[in-house]
Amino acid sequence: MTAAVQIIRPGLQTTIQDFGRAGLRHKGVPASGAADPRAMIIANRCVGLEDGAAVFEFTLNGPTLRLTADTGFAVAGAPCEIKLNGRVVGAAKGHLARAGSLIEIGRITQGARGYVAFDRAIAAREFGGSKSTHIYSGLGGHMGRALEKQDRIKLGDRSGAGLSAQQPLRITDAQILRIVPGPEFRYLTQKSKTRLTQIPFTASAQTDRMGTRLNGKKLSLKSKTPHMVSSALLPGTLQLPAGGQIVLSLVDSHCTGGYVRAARIIRRDLPLTGQIKPGSPIWFRWARETDV
Amino acid sequence: MRQYRLMSYGDDALLIDFKTELGPALAMYVAQLRETKLFSDVIPAYRSITVQFNPEDVSEAQVREVITTALANPIALPPGPIIDVPVYYNGADLRSAAKTLGLKPKALIIAHSAPLYEVAFLGFLPGFTFLSGLPKHLALPRHDSPRLRVKPGSVGIAGAQTGIYALPSPGGWQLLGRTPWKLFNPEAKAPFRFKAADRLKFTPITKSEFDNMLEHEA
Numbered sequence: 001m002t003a004a005v006q007i008i009r010p011g012l013q014t015t016i017q018d019f020g021r022a023g024l025r026h027k028g029v030p031a032s033g034a035a036d037p038r039a040m041i042i043a044n045r046c047v048g049l050e051d052g053a054a055v056f057e058f059t060l061n062g063p064t065l066r067l068t069a070d071t072g073f074a075v076a077g078a079p080c081e082i083k084l085n086g087r088v089v090g091a092a093k094g095h096l097a098r099a100g101s102l103i104e105i106g107r108i109t110q111g112a113r114g115y116v117a118f119d120r121a122i123a124a125r126e127f128g129g130s131k132s133t134h135i136y137s138g139l140g141g142h143m144g145r146a147l148e149k150q151d152r153i154k155l156g157d158r159s160g161a162g163l164s165a166q167q168p169l170r171i172t173d174a175q176i177l178r179i180v181p182g183p184e185f186r187y188l189t190q191k192s193k194t195r196l197t198q199i200p201f202t203a204s205a206q207t208d209r210m211g212t213r214l215n216g217k218k219l220s221l222k223s224k225t226p227h228m229v230s231s232a233l234l235p236g237t238l239q240l241p242a243g244g245q246i247v248l249s250l251v252d253s254h255c256t257g258g259y260v261r262a263a264r265i266i267r268r269d270l271p272l273t274g275q276i277k278p279g280s281p282i283w284f285r286w287a288r289e290t291d292v
Numbered sequence: 293m294r295q296y297r298l299m300s301y302g303d304d305a306l307l308i309d310f311k312t313e314l315g316p317a318l319a320m321y322v323a324q325l326r327e328t329k330l331f332s333d334v335i336p337a338y339r340s341i342t343v344q345f346n347p348e349d350v351s352e353a354q355v356r357e358v359i360t361t362a363l364a365n366p367i368a369l370p371p372g373p374i375i376d377v378p379v380y381y382n383g384a385d386l387r388s389a390a391k392t393l394g395l396k397p398k399a400l401i402i403a404h405s406a407p408l409y410e411v412a413f414l415g416f417l418p419g420f421t422f423l424s425g426l427p428k429h430l431a432l433p434r435h436d437s438p439r440l441r442v443k444p445g446s447v448g449i450a451g452a453q454t455g456i457y458a459l460p461s462p463g464g465w466q467l468l469g470r471t472p473w474k475l476f477n478p479e480a481k482a483p484f485r486f487k488a489a490d491r492l493k494f495t496p497i498t499k500s501e502f503d504n505m506l507e508h509e510a
Contacts, residue, residue, distance in 0.1 A: 025415075029418045136461065138459075232335040232342035234302060
């Protein structure tokens, strides 16, 4: 029997991700990839695979999986309960699951996303050199969509690299994200420029891998703000539509947009955005020269 | 050379902001910027080019210098091929758009299918085709609240832009018609039907011609 993972319960949204497909935004293809690559790397290291090997990314509520063959696995990222055949096991640590084993991943208590790595390659669609799922365009992953009950994902041979434990991440709901001014920052009113880093925001229910709309006091644009023409949109951008509520673009965001790009999160803090869930408190801080 | 401003867009990207729409020069600048091999992505748009780099490999000051040199030496490119694109002009907004513009629907169809457009860039979602060359008098406002699902192949106008949706997606453009052609096929050897600098000519077709040529699943 070939090695495979059976999806018994898919969880809220579980997709196959890796480092994503960079360099295709000029074709309209978003990068995608693990929303929190730090956690994906830890999971992969626990099972002795390369940092960017494809993994399962789960959201808020983890999946239940059955393995058809002996397989090493590890779970890392947002804290949650992990059970192997009914027994609780630790995160950020490689475990051996015998053929027929059941892995049950519970509800995430802080943050939004966790990662399951196996010591076998995950079979998935590839596009642009990546297996990452982009649901909106049906690219990568398992049939270009989130995993569903009764899906059966084929696995390759065991790597044989050995299982280990890694230092887990500390993940919290609240996020402090460092930003630098964006190309249209100058169109914010003086009051809004100041407010941006002085008031708290909260991620709204409209939060997914594409982006998150933030609740908080409204920001406003100067009255003489010109009409925007479509231009590049990069992940981590604080867009400000006329309505005054920030829309933060994330890993799956479309490649061009037409809103004011008020600011952008620095590269180092981008992985933190993968842990934003509805209700997460968010503060923005101006990055210092030494941060970037 | 065109006038431009360099603007920071995060700690790993710079936006080259041009005063006016570039037309054919856009592809030439993009080609030269790609040639530097310094950027993980070079993203053109109507009036801007955004370049992304790794700040661990190169400083923003170095990138600024490279851009200045590259833009002074655009690579000359031959004009792109002319492609006749069939369009069934029966979009959900055709009548209201014509009314807004003070035209009969038929006159709008004639006016929209007359120009030779150029593919300015692909963007938004995979294969979405942004064209340049829309006659100024056909500019239309974007819908205030976008439709939840626009069919793939839909041809529309938003502001002074016209373009074609490649995939089903939400969208706020005013829809004039639809091409039966599939513009993005991830399984194909060449997944994208059009590329920047291609020149497109819309040919109005009838409903039965559309049905016969239909490549979309729905």
